[in-house]
Amino acid sequence: MKIIKTSIFLALFFLSACQIPGAVIPNATQPPASTSTEAASAVPKVTPVCISSEPAQEDIDIALAYTGDLFKESEWQRTYTVSDGRVAVTWFSDTLGSVAYLEALIFPCGYEDIDLDGFFNEENWQVIFENYESYEHVAQCNTDDGLRLYEFKAVEQGYDYEVKYWVENDTDTRVLGVMIVFPVESSSLMDDYSSELFPDLTSCK
16 A cells, blocks of 8 residues: 555656646736727737746745645655745655645736636646546536636546645735545545635535
8 A cells, every 4th residue: 555655645746846738827818909000009008017937935935834734744744846936835644645735836927717727727637647547537616716626536556546626816926726635435534634725615516
């Protein structure tokens, strides 16, 4: 079983260390160009105010503190990386055979729902689950304030896992992604951690 647990960890560690295809940080949406010279002169051009894509200390602090004491050091081992456009934090529990992952994604010129639709796409999921034998996207839902939840089933070396991935709009330029992976036989623990993380969207059921 330890091989299985290590495999899960490596799969998510791979995610934190690589660039997801299609994950180019988008610019703010620009208004369509006008074909009328008169209209073009009447409407001023909007230039987005962009920030640096390099994570600031605030981004790192928010990512590290986001889950509070939920992933206790007595049960979970934590690592984190900082790269252009993101801060990634990984927790691994050998005891529970589970992994948790958080990434603070920086969109320097802001983002809209359509940008997130393009970012969290099938190509993105293929990279996340590259080290698994198979995966299935089983559900997707969201709250009125924009919190998203993607649910999956995954298989690795013949063992079945439940996977949940939340996407939260944190600021105008930062999005938080939180992922937890538990064996299917630990569904009650999955529910407990889901309730602690996002009580308003624990499941799509």
